[in-house]
Every structure is written in structure tokens, then in C-alpha cells.
Amino acid sequence: MTAIGFIGLGIMGSHMAANLIAAGHAVTGYDVVPASVDRLAQAGGKPASDIASAVAGAEVVITMLPDSPQVVEVVLEPGGVLSAVEPGALLIDMSSIAPETSRAVAAAGAERGVRVLDAPVSGGEQGAIKASLSIMVGGSPEDFATAQPIFDALGRTIVHVGPHGAGQTVKAANQLMVAGIISLVAEAIVLLEASDVDSTRGLEVLAGGLAGNRILDLKATSMIARQFEPGFRIDLHHKDMGIAQNAARSAGVALPVTGIVAQLVAAARAQGHGSLDHSALLKVVEELSGR
Incomplete structure (x- = not known):
């Protein structure tokens, strides 16, 4: 079991978080839409009232957000993931964003001692529901290997495609x-x-x-x-x-x-x-x- 903080519980993220819970992981989740957090609680997850609460004590943090500006806000700005998560944690951004944003997040993570992967997905809502997503991962091979059990709960085709930004x-x-x-x-x-x-x-x-x-x-x-x-x-x-x-x-x-x-x-x-x-x-x- 891995302690996971999950931020972004929309059409895709809600099902992905539920699959992680079903796989035996402890998931604490946050979303700006309260109903999304309620759905996580119904699936067996722990609701959080803010980003800091979602990532407190997390070994792995997953973000699933709409675009680069939201990732920058949630991860890099004061009160965001990198200011709250413990050094040594693994941040997996599964949003679909610009490659340069992923590289900036990885560089900022390295300064804080936080490992980072960019791991966008394909397969749509049905792929998220069925845990059959394709996951394309950028980052170090060692961090990819660490994240493999997490990815296995979410998808079927999981490939390390290169360094930071390559997934995007x-x-x-x-x-x-x-x-x-x-x-x-x-x-x-x-x-x-x-x-x-x-x-x-x-x-x-x-x-x-x-x-x-x-x-x-x-x-x-x-x-x-x-x-x-x-x-x-x-x-x-x-x-x-x-x-x-x-x-x-x-x-x-x-x-x-x-x-x-x-x-x-x-x-x-x-x-x-x-x-x-x-x-x-x-x-x-x-x-x-x-x-």
C-alpha cells in the first residue's frame, strides 16, 4: 500500500483515484469542486480540504489537471505541492500540458528533493474507468520503475518514452x-x-x-x-x-x-x-x- 495524494478529481481523475483505492492504496484527494471530493470519499478515499492536506505524508502525489496554468498554480506557487510535500516524495503529473511546463516542474522538484515524472494518459473516460489507459512517461528510468505499481493500477500500455517532457x-x-x-x-x-x-x-x-x-x-x-x-x-x-x-x-x-x-x-x-x-x-x- 502506498500513501497517495491525488489532486484533480474530474472526469478522468475521479476514476483513476477510485482504481488506486481498489488496488489497495491509501488515497487522499482534493479538487476545487466539492462534489468531486465527495465522490472520492464514497469510493473509500480520504477527502482533503486543500492541497497541503492532500499531500501531507504522501509518498506519491498525482496531479490530473486541465492545462499548464493549473499545474503551475497547484505545483509551483506558494501553498502548492512542492511547498507542502516531504522531500523524497514522487510527484507524477498525469495532466496533458506543454513539455516545457513539465521540464520546469521537474527542475523545481529537483531543487526541493522531490522526484518528478510527466505521465499523461490516453484512453478517455472509459479507459480511466476500466484501468486500461495508455500511459506515456517522461523522467528517469529509476523513478519510472518506482512508479510502476501505481501505473499498473491505472493502465495497460505503460511505456517510459524518455527524459522529462518526453511524455508530453x-x-x-x-x-x-x-x-x-x-x-x-x-x-x-x-x-x-x-x-x-x-x-x-x-x-x-x-x-x-x-x-x-x-x-x-x-x-x-x-x-x-x-x-x-x-x-x-x-x-x-x-x-x-x-x-x-x-x-x-x-x-x-x-x-x-x-x-x-x-x-x-x-x-x-x-x-x-x-x-x-x-x-x-x-x-x-x-x-x-x-x-
Whole structure:
């Protein structure tokens, strides 16, 4: 059993914390939304009233937050994790943020004697519920080995991908691929329906061929039904596409398809769909087609 402080109990974090509790770890959690903390208590965790209380006595601290500014506030600012956690603890940031923010957190942690990993995840809400997430980890191999039992309670595909910030770069690559595939699935649906072809049957056969992919497996039915309850919101994917484009600029590479898909995501947000699931890119494709 490991004493874990968990900060950020939203759509993903709440299920991840529950899985850690189910695996036998002692989890103390904090979130700015009181109802989220209540859910943790119902799952068997210990509620905390602030960050300092959540990380007091923790061997491992996990943060699962929306974006870089929240990570900076929660981890680096006065009253944050690094000012409250004991030296020697392991901080695992599982948020999807800019690689440079992860490197800054790691440097600040080193000054305090706190080990740091960046470990963003892929798999959405269902992956968090089923503990089947893919976890891409940046940091030292030794700290990765220490964290392995924690990761085993959360995911199935767990890979150390390089030094600090590398996990975030891999996550950026993941997000540009996911948005691109969703966009193409949306275009396929629009084409099939406009051609009076049964889209359910059409996507069924596509899923069995070379065009098969996880988006078809997980989201085709809800997209055809126009059910866009969020597992991962457009607002967050918009943020991630910005991270991907900035990473490309820093690396000096051109990602032309990523640029187009980023504009589709931005259009979905501008049209007021930011709170919907990222599969609501279908709405943008329909709008462009006048349907």
C-alpha cells in the first residue's frame, strides 16, 4: 500500500483515484469542486480540504489537471505541492500540458528533493474507468520503475518514452492523431448518409478492414446517434492541438494536416461546442456540407 495524494478529481481523475483505492492504496484527494471530493470519499478515499492536506505524508502525489496554468498554480506557487510535500516524495503529473511546463516542474522538484515524472494518459473516460489507459512517461528510468505499481493500477500500455517532457511530446502526437481520425470518421459518416447508405453498416465493414481504428470501435455508434456527452471535451482537445502545434514549431518540423485539423477543432469551439465530446467534430463537418 502506498500513501497517495491525488489532486484533480474530474472526469478522468475521479476514476483513476477510485482504481488506486481498489488496488489497495491509501488515497487522499482534493479538487476545487466539492462534489468531486465527495465522490472520492464514497469510493473509500480520504477527502482533503486543500492541497497541503492532500499531500501531507504522501509518498506519491498525482496531479490530473486541465492545462499548464493549473499545474503551475497547484505545483509551483506558494501553498502548492512542492511547498507542502516531504522531500523524497514522487510527484507524477498525469495532466496533458506543454513539455516545457513539465521540464520546469521537474527542475523545481529537483531543487526541493522531490522526484518528478510527466505521465499523461490516453484512453478517455472509459479507459480511466476500466484501468486500461495508455500511459506515456517522461523522467528517469529509476523513478519510472518506482512508479510502476501505481501505473499498473491505472493502465495497460505503460511505456517510459524518455527524459522529462518526453511524455508530453508523445501525448501531443497522440492528440493530433486522435483529432485527425475523428475528423475522417466524421467525413465518412457525412459521405455515407448523403449518399443514402446505411452509415451503421458502412462503418461496420470499414472497421473490419484496413480503415479499422479505435475511434470506430469506441465512438462510431454514438457519433451516428449524435450523442456527444463528453468523455473528452472539445475545449481540452483545442488546448492539446495548440500544444502539438507549438511542439512542432519548437522541433522545427511542418505538420500540415495537424494545422487543418486544429482549425476544425477551433471551429467546433467557436460554434459553441466546447463542452461536448471531441467526436462533435462531426457537427463541424456537417455544417461545412450544409447538412
